[in-house]
Amino acid sequence: MAHGEDTEGAGAPVTAPRGVKVSLPTLTALVVGSMVGAGVFSLPRRFAQESGVLGAVISWVIAGFGMLMLAFVFQTLAVRRPDLDAGVYAYAKAGFGEYLGFFSAFGYWASACVGNVTYWVLIMSTLGQIAPALGGGDTVLAVVLSSVGLWGFFLLIRRGVKEATVINRIVTVAKLVPILVFVILALFFLRPQVFADNIHGAAHAGSLFAQVRGTMLVTVFVFLGVEGANVYSRHAKRRADVGRATVLGFLSVFALFASVTIVSYGILPMEQLAQLPQPSMAGVLEAAVGTWGKAFVSVGLIVSVLGAYLAWSLMAAEVLFVAAKDEDMPRFLSRVSTADVPVPALLLTTCLSQAVLVITLFSGDAFDFALDLTSALSLIPYLLAAAYCVRHTAGLGPAAPGARRDLVVAVLATLYTAFLLYAAGLKFVLVSFLLYAPATVLFAMGRREQGRRIFSRREVVIFAVSVAGAVIGVLALALGWIHL
Template sequence: MDNEKKNGINAFGLAALIVSSAIGTGIFGLPSQLAQVAAPGPALLAWLVCGIGVLALVLSLNNLAKKRPDIDSGLFGYAKAACGPLGEFMSGWTYWISAWIGNLAFATFLMSAIGNFIGIFKGGQNIASIIAAIVFLWILTFFVNNGVESANFVNTIVTICKVIPLFVFIVLVAMSFKLGVFTAHFWTNFASNVKATGVNGSVYGQIKNSMMSIMWVFIGIEGASVLSSRAKSQKAASQATIIGFISLVVIYVFSTILPYGVMSQAAIAKAAQPAMGSILEIAVGKWAAIIINLGVIISTIGSWLSWTMLPAETTRLMAKDKTLPASWGKLNKKKAPQFSLIITAVLQTLFLFSMLFTTSAYNFASTLAAAAILVSYMLVGIYQIKYSFQHKEWWQFFVGLICAGFEIMAAVLSGWQDLLLLTISFLPGFVLYYMASKEDHHRITPREKIVMAVVCILAILAIIFLFTGKISING
């Protein structure tokens, strides 16, 4: 029976969390990123491919939530069911890393957007920006520490506010849309861009290069699964995932494809960031850029709030399942994992200073965060395959194959450097896993020791590559 919790988060609140988590900074610059590598036809096909892959993840999450209601730790519980305690730890650890590392990208982008109005923050990577970002992250940490569910209520309000500028953009661009401009070069990438960047101008090449940008903007679609234990019911979590997915697809596709009918692909590709503001400025006037910059600020704050909640909830679930020490899941009087929130905030504070030493803090943080979360997504697909095979549910088995296959493809396209860098995070992580295993009297199996040894060897290799310059965090 699907019992409801009196004070749980409802389907609309969870859907708002998904939309807020996924719609961050990327969507405001995505139109120009796509135009740099693809004409409208290949871009639409790339959306179709990515949409099918993400839909497979959504369907897998919903199917497993329905078939395994006893697993209330979402992504990480499915990883445990598929690969044991170490599988759950690796899924949860990479998700946690992705969440708080991604917040560094939000910090950079937020300060840069504010810099358009206040000169002292111009560029988003100076001392003033870092200090302001640190103050802001501790305010958010304090807010979430006073109750995850109350923070989600505010997040719902923020989500509504951040969607308004996107809605305005879509409506105004649609009113300026010209079919002749849209179809002028529907399948072919403009020659000057190919010569300048070396981008593969074939339809396949354009689709491949588009996917590199598209796949990252869906991160956050799993938010309802991560917070499923705080939902009013499993049904609410499943409904929220579908609502969130449909909402995101509509917003993303219209926001990135309609501009092709307003101005040439070359003009969109050269648009100043945030690209949406530049496009509207040309289409309807300068006032539009102000609206979009305000939208960027609201959107980033909303996403940052969501991703302050999610990493804390991740470590709480891992501690509950005894793959992290119990202290990481200890709740305060407001039922918030205070220890985890503080540790995460301290790490973010330290890493924010990396903005002074790299010229591409946003790109580094966002790509590493994206690479990290693929591990969690892939393990969901693997358990969907395993469970469906055991119960001879062949349609669900096929869905699981698409889910796992898509995440593996995404990992390959993202490049080996980011995945190799990710292994370094497991060096302290495995120490915590060992401590949790001792607390729980869990004997680490020979198979787990082999996996841990291989990951540690890769981590050492990554460190060597960093010092020798074969891998660069500025790349």
């Protein structure tokens, strides 16, 4: 990642010029931009596939409370451990050792790579409503065109071309204006009887608990980026601003996401919402105001997603680069070009995204598969960060100011992320191991370069568990126990 750039408002984690400190508004914009991406445009269909209005409200209350606790965890750690500047990755390493720190860095990076695939699938799905050959973004033609875009961006970033301020502003406006217009128009055209009929959910939704559980992963996906201010906390004018920006940004985005979900239930019956092609927000607005509404959302989405893809590609490369600088990844990933771009890290990022893009050809629903896998991969880094906060605050003792409150918050955040792993289900946990286990090769390469033993005794156990999970995952896929 280039370290000489300020991309305020770009719509994803940003960097600041060397030596330049950023303000609270900039950090808040960073958090908002990090979270508002492709996921919000998919919310009406994803929720309608699983839940009625009541289940959706409960889901957002749980997700809002849980993610707020997680936001408070990042706020606490930003203040209590100002020496840790790499966010999620640094917390896992400080609390549980180098190998789990590596897992956290890799999981966070892999989550960003898979998340980038959702951008291309959603773009092709949007265009597929005009060109049927693109389908839902999961046809051979769609994957070929997505691959061209994937490597086109790689070549663009490799040359050192980065977001100019004017492009950042366009992306931010393109991202937020359609969402706000959607909420206002949906409220204006809301049909009370349709909303009432959707309250308890359709026959396919199941029990209220099943409805809530079924929507948990999508809430994780849309909140990815809540830790954005922490990732670049070293650039903040004041350390306290990092935590404030995290909470302010989170609350703003939470209100926006919940509104998009709930008002959609007043436009179409749940069964119709569940069948809308992605981006489903465009279909809902089309039902409310006509075809211009669909075009309006679709154009805003494509501009927004392309800008978010560029920024998150840089973000993913930054994670590998920082880990390599800390000697937790092989040294070759710390190399930068004359244009200050970490080309090896960027290349590995693009390769993983390409691999997942090909895998979407074999999935039942390419967008939902990539979305859920992105969420599942992010859960281990989040869980380790929350657990580290429990460990750190518990060690402060009751005499430390605010320690008891911070400990309670950290325990709640840990329980929430553990529940999310349960909600993800065995399928995505096993698929995650298919990525985590082979990734240990990178950890081993780093240890070899330093002339150290590859594993300590505890790390051997962790490695054995990850390999066992990967083996079970391969068998489950081969025997048809789980499906992509």
